[in-house]
Amino acid sequence: MTPELSYIIDTLFIIFSFVLIIFMVPGFAMLEAGIVRTKNVTSVLMINTMIYAFASFSFLIIGYHIAFGSFGNENMSQWAFVLFQMAFVGKVINIISGGVSERVRIIPLTLFAVIMAAIIYPIVVNVTWGLNILQETIFHLSMYDLAGSTVIHSTGGWTLLAAIIIVGARNNRYSKSGRVRVIPASNIPLVTLGGFLLWIGWFGFNGGSVGSIASKENADLVALTILNTNTAGLSGAIIAGALMLIRYKKLDITMVLNGALGGLVSITAGPDLYNIYQPIVIGAIGGALVVFAVPIFDKFRLDDPVGALSVHLINGIWGTLAVGIFASNSEKEISFLGQLQGVLTIGLFTFISSYIVLFTINKLSPLRIAHDEELEGLDVNECGVEAYPEFKRAF
Amino acid sequence: MTPELSYIIDTLFIIFSFVLIIFMVPGFAMLEAGIVRTKNVTSVLMINTMIYAFASFSFLIIGYHIAFGSFGNENMSQWAFVLFQMAFVGKVINIISGGVSERVRIIPLTLFAVIMAAIIYPIVVNVTWGLNILQETIFHLSMYDLAGSTVIHSTGGWTLLAAIIIVGARNNRYSKSGRVRVIPASNIPLVTLGGFLLWIGWFGFNGGSVGSIASKENADLVALTILNTNTAGLSGAIIAGALMLIRYKKLDITMVLNGALGGLVSITAGPDLYNIYQPIVIGAIGGALVVFAVPIFDKFRLDDPVGALSVHLINGIWGTLAVGIFASNSEKEISFLGQLQGVLTIGLFTFISSYIVLFTINKLSPLRIAHDEELEGLDVNECGVEAYPEFKRAF
């Protein structure tokens, strides 16, 4: 295996992985468009499109350099590496946008996406996968996080938590007596399509994060990573379905798909470290956490239409800690405490910095849409375009 | 070409093929969700999700070992091989679930999926692509079936036939005087999207089944296989369209897409054996068989909402026999009789074993939903979630 050949094969491999991740763009868009009410569908799709455009752009121009310094890569085409890293950034912000949907204005959220992609997320990457400015400090992180249970998912989750605290719940979501009003998803096929596109994208996300396929060992690691990723998703879906059946005697598909996504998030920190059976347990706990966490967030009136806090924040934390439990390894310097330190450091930094930025943006240009515009729907007021103008509404 | 290099390239190639096959998961889901009535859409999506979860899981834990023995592969990463084989199993069961949709309960069907994926299908794989317990017996199969006209499609089809016999037709589908009531598809864009996702998945299904791309000969075979696969699909679509136009003066898109799928099934046994023109004929016959078979199954009151018997059973048989007609080759031990023997042996085994299992499950937990629940729709009763709650129904 000459260096040139390895360079070529890994460039192809990373481009392939990049493309799979980009399928998550329509994936998130369809999932969210299916979950929100028809009056807010166009707005959600617009936000998803804006995020892809602005976040990728900001990362390419500014964020990449904060995370990794100047362009350049010796092991594959530098542009393939840029593409792959750039594909990640939109996902972090999609997590946020989904959770505050149906009440947030497009422009201030896009402004936040720019700052998140250009500065906040790149700092997180810097100290984990990148240049690592903390390297020589006492805060040096030893957390193992292959594909971002913390770097992507709980980073997105903490930011979402800050955003939900600032913008509040959707109108009429919680009654004064504390009851939760169920707001049904408007288009289940779109939710399902989106869920599976995300699932497929995960193969590129996690598989590509191995970084190289150009040796026998790495080829095995990539394939194991994808197998384990899938297994955790299967396991999360099965447990979520079983729990829903026991509890409500019904198979709620949005919860089953969220269970799968929870399993996928939970495996993301270490799919290359486990044997093929450990992901069954890790994913099952991930799926169960989604089912139990959703009502708890509602109890605290943290209104999250797509369940992103449960899927990404809770499972991002769980997945990172799971590495410390299942793959603790003194040779590789992986320990539970090291994982916990990483979770807390990144969590603290992300929550505080994104809270400050969101709070400031909110003062300059309110994130929350006006009450009557929320009632009428964001589509007419923000986009001037209804999602399904020809279909008569049942209510 | 060192063994290590071939190992790496084939691992990448098989992972790529695996990912394409997984696009068939949303493919089947969207196709079926588009064909059934709105009151049963969520249920169909739930079944598709459950099948992917449980069937993949059962195959990984049990079925794989029945088919292939212990893990291990010398030519590529063993986990890539597992992923690829695991991706197949869901497709077999999707064929079944589609054909019994709109009247079957999710839980007993999921239970059947587990047994099918863990035992029945793996036995079929064992005697064809796997360990081959029949090797030393007089039943030794010499059937050539590259990517599963028989192993996947007619296996799914025979099982579906058993299931339809047991569960019966949808309420009010056939009048007492023998007339067939047309039940229109509820969402044509989803049907089309699903059809094309399946088509794309087929490139991975058939191309990957060549097993290696890591020599000049194999690279040619893979490309030829994908070209021929596509050609048979084109040809099936064109013939189905032409026949519909001649017969009804209308271009029914569901029939055209089924014609394409029929063509794709029919080429699947031997796309690597034909020149680039033979698939035109084979796929055309496949497409025509769909058009002619659909009304025949209705005459026998075998109610199959998605046309899966015509697409998968009839064309699975035709495709396997076509190898014996177009690619008969004494050197490779391919003969019409050998193909026929394979079709009959697998068909007999699958139909009988799946009939027994389905019959037993049906006694323990009825497959068929209660009459009034069927009328109201499966979504409300099985899932507690309507697919499109905000859209007012026209009827």
Next chain:
Amino acid sequence: MTPELSYIIDTLFIIFSFVLIIFMVPGFAMLEAGIVRTKNVTSVLMINTMIYAFASFSFLIIGYHIAFGSFGNENMSQWAFVLFQMAFVGKVINIISGGVSERVRIIPLTLFAVIMAAIIYPIVVNVTWGLNILQETIFHLSMYDLAGSTVIHSTGGWTLLAAIIIVGARNNRYSKSGRVRVIPASNIPLVTLGGFLLWIGWFGFNGGSVGSIASKENADLVALTILNTNTAGLSGAIIAGALMLIRYKKLDITMVLNGALGGLVSITAGPDLYNIYQPIVIGAIGGALVVFAVPIFDKFRLDDPVGALSVHLINGIWGTLAVGIFASNSEKEISFLGQLQGVLTIGLFTFISSYIVLFTINKLSPLRIAHDEELEGLDVNECGVEAYPEFKRAF
């Protein structure tokens, strides 16, 4: 790097690129199905399916040979090369079909697709990427067009212009006083899904057009091409969004997606020639051109429901000229005049030849559907199948 190894890697690379392009088939189908009114959705989907079937088939049997002579390729599997080239042809015709949707009959349009795919488009390919019968003449084209700003997009655009002139505007689209009646898109999620599938397909379209990934230089070129392609799309979306916001205070998603597509078309002639910042400018101009061109075409009563003239014709021209502005290079014989000569030669040939063919077809079998059938919708009259039969219409 032995020739055999390069052959294998490039076969895999081109098959991967081919598959991405085929995602544009559902991409165009969903985009167009989402934009037209519900009464014409099935018809649009049927046309897209027929185009894929007939155009690919005609190109495989006849068109390929006009463009490239006999089969055969030394650098990769000849069948991979055929697949890749065949994937292009449907895109050219999709551009046309989208722009004349909601009033054109399926059969004469399919007939045109056959002639376009078998003869007209292959002649364009012959003189640009293929055998080049003009090579020894004074019309010898020196235009650089990596992936078809001219060969695909403006070729499709000129043909569409001819078709729109012949078939006229949709009923009631323009009032006698010259006002334009807005006809809203019926399904925004489908438009968005289609837009992103096209975007993803573009990575294969442009990346694969580099032709080889099997050297360090080519690996860099492929990755740079994909990065630049994406950047131009981002830039086009951002500018289109900004201009809509300034002009109408609303974020119209169909315009933003068309801005992205305009950016993608504009980069397609030379994504391998630019540095990573030039595509920002080129794509931004592309996105702006879409916003400005759409109302101009309406002023001339050239009714184009999907904005294809602005996206593909205008930006196809712009993208080809942009190579002459930004990448002019005496060593590679790239000059603005050479680019302009290519644009004009191909434009003149395509417009005249397709006008003659469409005019002749229109005499034999009218392209335009009858007035009352247009009012009732093409779906019932052409396909006998409504797209969403169960949803009650709001109007």
